[in-house]
Amino acid sequence: MAGSITFSMIKPDAYSAGNSGAILKMIEEAGFTIKAMKLTKLTPEVAGKFYEVHKERPFYGELCAYMSSAPIIALVLQKANAVEEFRKLIGATDPTKAADGTIRKIFAKSIEANAVHGSDSDENAAIEAGFFFSQFERV
Ligand SMILES: Nc1ncnc2c1ncn2[C@@H]1O[C@H](COP(=O)(O)OP(=O)(O)OP(=O)(O)O)[C@@H](O)[C@H]1O
Numbered sequence: 001m002a003g004s005i006t007f008s009m010i011k012p013d014a015y016s017a018g019n020s021g022a023i024l025k026m027i028e029e030a031g032f033t034i035k036a037m038k039l040t041k042l043t044p045e046v047a048g049k050f051y052e053v054h055k056e057r058p059f060y061g062e063l064c065a066y067m068s069s070a071p072i073i074a075l076v077l078q079k080a081n082a083v084e085e086f087r088k089l090i091g092a093t094d095p096t097k098a099a100d101g102t103i104r105k106i107f108a109k110s111i112e113a114n115a116v117h118g119s120d121s122d123e124n125a126a127i128e129a130g131f132f133f134s135q136f137e138r139v
Contacts, residue, residue, distance in 0.1 A: 006082040036133045091104040095115075
């Protein structure tokens with residue numbers, strides 16, 4: 001059975017452009033409940049650890065630099081079938097391929113600076129939420 005939790009980040013481009021509030025509004029209006037939220041700024045090392053699965057990909061170095069270039073907002077979100085529902089809401093990785101009305105279509109600047117992150121599986125959602133939040137930081 002699909003889980004009810006996903007992990008998200010509002011990425012540096014969206015935070016810096018002042019789009020955090022508009023993105024949070026879209027998330028809530030889509031029926032997600034915020035279960036944890038944190039504003040922080042990643043170091044390149046922490047970004048590298050978070051994106052370790054992409055270590056062999058050519059864009060890894062740039063991705064870590066970008067993700068540590070400005071603050072991010074980390075989020076744990078709840079909704080039935082959360083991972084799949086959230087990926088529908090954010091749209092394709094590349095904003096030029098994202099469907100109309102999705103968060104990335106509206107706010108992303110490029111395939112890298114693509115406004116938001118969303119977990120790709122229930123297992124990764126649990127790992128990523130645990131990476132950012134202790135049990136006392138979640139409701
Ligand atoms: N070709 C690329 N060039 C530059 N950056 C990229 C490229 N492909 C992906 N990225 C960056 O790496 C992140 C992780 O890539 P992945 O393929 O897991 O996409 P995703 O699952 O849609 O994104 P996320 O994991 O952030 O939700 C992307 O969100 C984007 O910021």
